[in-house]
Amino acid sequence: MTEDRLHRDHLPGGIDAPVMPTAVGIVHLGIGAFHRAHQAVYTERAAIATGDTTWGILGVTQRSATVRDQLRPQGGVYSVLTAGEQESSVELIGSVVDVAYPAEETERVLAALAAPTTHVVTLTITEKGYARRPDGSLDTEAVAGDLAALAAVVAAGGAAAGGSEGAVRPAASAIGLLVRGLAARAASGAPITVLTCDNMVDNGRVLERLVREAADAALPGPEGDTLRAFLDASVTFPCSMVDRIVPATTPEQRDQVERTLGVRDEGLVVGEPFAQWVIEDRFAGPRPAWEAAGATLTKDVAPFEQAKLRLLNGTHSLVAYSGWLAGHSTIAGGVTDPVIAERARQYLFEDALPTLTAPEGLDLQQYGEQILSRFANPHTGHTTAQVAMDGTQKIPFRWGGVLADSLAAGREPHGVAFGLAAWAEFVRRRTHSGEGIDDPRAAELEALVGAAEVPGGSDGLGDVAGLAGAEEDLRVLLALPGLLPPGTPESYVDTVAAELEAVVG
Numbered sequence: 001m002t003e004d005r006l007h008r009d010h011l012p013g014g015i016d017a018p019v020m021p022t023a024v025g026i027v028h029l030g031i032g033a034f035h036r037a038h039q040a041v042y043t044e045r046a047a048i049a050t051g052d053t054t055w056g057i058l059g060v061t062q063r064s065a066t067v068r069d070q071l072r073p074q075g076g077v078y079s080v081l082t083a084g085e086q087e088s089s090v091e092l093i094g095s096v097v098d099v100a101y102p103a104e105e106t107e108r109v110l111a112a113l114a115a116p117t118t119h120v121v122t123l124t125i126t127e128k129g130y131a132r133r134p135d136g137s138l139d140t141e142a143v144a145g146d147l148a149a150l151a152a153v154v155a156a157g158g159a160a161a162g163g164s165e166g167a168v169r170p171a172a173s174a175i176g177l178l179v180r181g182l183a184a185r186a187a188s189g190a191p192i193t194v195l196t197c198d199n200m201v202d203n204g205r206v207l208e209r210l211v212r213e214a215a216d217a218a219l220p221g222p223e224g225d226t227l228r229a230f231l232d233a234s235v236t237f238p239c240s241m242v243d244r245i246v247p248a249t250t251p252e253q254r255d256q257v258e259r260t261l262g263v264r265d266e267g268l269v270v271g272e273p274f275a276q277w278v279i280e281d282r283f284a285g286p287r288p289a290w291e292a293a294g295a296t297l298t299k300d301v302a303p304f305e306q307a308k309l310r311l312l313n314g315t316h317s318l319v320a321y322s323g324w325l326a327g328h329s330t331i332a333g334g335v336t337d338p339v340i341a342e343r344a345r346q347y348l349f350e351d352a353l354p355t356l357t358a359p360e361g362l363d364l365q366q367y368g369e370q371i372l373s374r375f376a377n378p379h380t381g382h383t384t385a386q387v388a389m390d391g392t393q394k395i396p397f398r399w400g401g402v403l404a405d406s407l408a409a410g411r412e413p414h415g416v417a418f419g420l421a422a423w424a425e426f427v428r429r430r431t432h433s434g435e436g437i438d439d440p441r442a443a444e445l446e447a448l449v450g451a452a453e454v455p456g457g458s459d460g461l462g463d464v465a466g467l468a469g470a471e472e473d474l475r476v477l478l479a480l481p482g483l484l485p486p487g488t489p490e491s492y493v494d495t496v497a498a499e500l501e502a503v504v505g
Contacts, residue, residue, distance in 0.1 A: 146176020
């Protein structure tokens, strides 16, 4: 510990002290910036509101030890800079007790998952972290090392947590680590709630299915009966919906907060003023009083989830693709472009909103206006290229439902058509320029664009002037299996193609 760095035992004056947890009640898998600016903040504020300090968080990193190396020297304490268009504020967060890196500390994580004082496991491991095949089933090859480790421990009759001291095989996947931890806990039968906070439709049910598939793959016979019985009787997987824009922290922001605190915070995260957390009230045991911090506990997350996916996420993607094509590097720049803003409003209020049933207490018109205002906040820092990632995974959920419901109601969603045209042109240009596409189906997309190329054009993008190359690419891209809803008529593809002039221009 140094005097010029933030630490739990060396707190700056002039700012509210953070919570000092007395126990670990939560293990969080995937402790990136989003968790630290969202669920950890809710947990902090719930502890302040209730005085219950038993909900400390053991964070678990995924790909690197970076967050551990940022927070462990600070005793887990860090700050959150809330950056609005006009004002900003700094808050100290103490709900994170420590951070573990599975490559070196798998045994510790498994022990924490098995501990009777741990009642909740939360996850933010991104969509890619769920090790799913295109059909949604578990990719057993991606988690093979963890499943083999579990099977070996059970076959040897050892503790399910892993084996003798120093002999625990390091976890190689979040799903594998979770299943190994649940197997370790099954010996005691202590109930536990596994709460995913990632952006997936019906996310709790998705995670439960993957966990059960992993358990069956690792322990397919009678040796897996104890784990399966434990999952049936003592584990719940609630759905949830989370929302807060959390941009990457800049050096300038670190300097700004250092001036405010008088000490350096290597764990600083930044968030917009808006935050939302909707949680299915289906817990296996105790939980923090997150509702005291503003979370919504409900019997049905689906209406909130659908509103966010179609309104917020759908608009985000439209602004990203069209903004990138128009030369805007950030979402804030794109959404304040008058042409893009008009098409974003068309998508929001003419296409998406009529397909939704408003959840109780949520004004969808106001929510839509709020989305546009949030995106215009320059401090959020989201780049158009960043939001444009993983289009083949996002489009079916963000625009697909709007398209299917609109067509079923006899409406052609022209905002969706504009977005699809922008996505196709984005893929085309990134492929031809050599910049490439950050998408799990990138190889398929690039092959389709190459096969459909129409020679011509001085810029190397094909016959752009006549739009022939762009339209040819668009049609083959929209035919990609799984992209558009089944039964989408060819006439709607014509409608999308008619938007090309607007996005290519």
